[in-house]
Amino acid sequence: MSQPVTFLCVSSYFKGNDFLRGMKSTGATVYLVTSKKLENKPWAREALDDIFYVEQGPDNYWDMNTVIGGLAWLMRSKKVDRIVALDDFDVEKAAHLREHFRIPGMGQTTYRHFRDKLAMRMKAQEAGIHVPGFSALFNDDDIRKFAAANPAPWIVKPRGQASATGMKKVHNADELWAHLETLGGERHQYLVEQFKPGDVYHVDALSSGGKVIFARASKYLAPPFDVAHAGGIFRSAIMEQGDKDEKALLEMNTAVMEAFGMQYSASHTEFIKCHEDGQMYFLETASRVGGAHIAEMVEVACGINLWAEWAKIEYAVATGQAYKLPKVRKDYAGIIVSLTRQEWPDTSQFNDPEIAWRMTDMSYHIGLIVRSPKRARVLELLDDYAVRIQGDYHASAPAPDKPLV
Numbered sequence: 001m002s003q004p005v006t007f008l009c010v011s012s013y014f015k016g017n018d019f020l021r022g023m024k025s026t027g028a029t030v031y032l033v034t035s036k037k038l039e040n041k042p043w044a045r046e047a048l049d050d051i052f053y054v055e056q057g058p059d060n061y062w063d064m065n066t067v068i069g070g071l072a073w074l075m076r077s078k079k080v081d082r083i084v085a086l087d088d089f090d091v092e093k094a095a096h097l098r099e100h101f102r103i104p105g106m107g108q109t110t111y112r113h114f115r116d117k118l119a120m121r122m123k124a125q126e127a128g129i130h131v132p133g134f135s136a137l138f139n140d141d142d143i144r145k146f147a148a149a150n151p152a153p154w155i156v157k158p159r160g161q162a163s164a165t166g167m168k169k170v171h172n173a174d175e176l177w178a179h180l181e182t183l184g185g186e187r188h189q190y191l192v193e194q195f196k197p198g199d200v201y202h203v204d205a206l207s208s209g210g211k212v213i214f215a216r217a218s219k220y221l222a223p224p225f226d227v228a229h230a231g232g233i234f235r236s237a238i239m240e241q242g243d244k245d246e247k248a249l250l251e252m253n254t255a256v257m258e259a260f261g262m263q264y265s266a267s268h269t270e271f272i273k274c275h276e277d278g279q280m281y282f283l284e285t286a287s288r289v290g291g292a293h294i295a296e297m298v299e300v301a302c303g304i305n306l307w308a309e310w311a312k313i314e315y316a317v318a319t320g321q322a323y324k325l326p327k328v329r330k331d332y333a334g335i336i337v338s339l340t341r342q343e344w345p346d347t348s349q350f351n352d353p354e355i356a357w358r359m360t361d362m363s364y365h366i367g368l369i370v371r372s373p374k375r376a377r378v379l380e381l382l383d384d385y386a387v388r389i390q391g392d393y394h395a396s397a398p399a400p401d402k403p404l405v
């Protein structure tokens with residue numbers, strides 16, 4: 001192209017600075033649209049050609065007619081070639097803008113596979129991918145049939161929230177119907193799913209040209225639901241490479257991306273291995289980088305910055321160039337994060353040479369990432385740190401409005 005490609009990045013949460021820097025390194029023009037309340041956050045302004053603010057209402061609401069009007073004025077003098085959502089909660093906003101302005105990229109039909117938990121389950125089931133039993137909450141008879149066919153307990157979860165936010169575990173039909181009554185006219189925005197106790201995993205990946213070109217499977221050492229609802233300590237670790245479960249997860253992730261029509265993006269996909277039957281089940285996916293500093297864990301282990309490489313993939317697609325993945329390192333890494341009783345906890349007692357990253361930018365939090373060529377050493381350190389953090393630092397709080405992952 002004779003002039004720089006222009007990217008409009010959309011983020012109603014403070015995240016994605018590495019994406020902005022990675023995109024600017026390509027020579028692209030980079031704009032950011034974010035919420036007015038985030039104006040004073042330390043955005044990577046050196047990577048931005050301009051930044052625009054939107055007044056945010058309750059529940060992450062933006063008046064999209066206002067956003068469309070503002071973008072229309074901008075586009076009278078500035079061309080926008082691509083629109084990228086940096087967070088789960090902005091995927092719908094970006095799709096709306098793309099469709100209105102006829103800008104290439106994921107539209108409103110495809111985005112639902114990466115945002116709407118009901119659409120995800122229906123599409124995965126249609127593709128022959130194992131999912132826990134589930135039902136929409138539109139029709140009372142369908143709910144009764146679900147309850148009769150799938151033994152309790154069940155989880156009622158929002159179709160549009162991320163991670164464990166907003167979920168409710170119920171143990172029998174009476175409890176289920178009582179909870180659905182509390183949802184009132186919003187019941188259609190939820191689904192019910194069979195609760196399958198098991199180990200939860202995530203696959204963090206990059207896709208380009210309709211194919212998964214990089215993927216790492218990791219295991220949550222405490223289920224996200226327990227962390228969010230029981231005040232636990234968040235831990236995750238890269239899986240043993242070549243392990244049977246790792247291979248199964250990578251294959252399932254590829255199947256999900258193909259079924260959902262993923263062409264190019266980062267993705268964060270979660271699976272569960274059921275204790276009862278040993279089967280892997282798909283839980284949910286998102287066309288973005290995983291939260292809770294999972295991206296930093298992947299980079300420590302593999303040398304791949306998911307944010308920056310995602311930006312370069314987007315640029316390559318926009319300019320018709322080929323994208324080449326950097327060399328991938330094959331170390332192991334693990335992360336531990338906890339709320340703390342101290343505003344700025346002193347972490348000097350943690351001095352092992354395997355420590356590769358420390359959280360320094362969030363008050364009332366402690367976070368560490370360790371790296372080793374051996375996974376057993378990573379797990380040994382995380383187990384030790386969990387005990388020490390529980391005794392010396394840990395604090396718990398109600399489930400957050402904004403999920404960890």
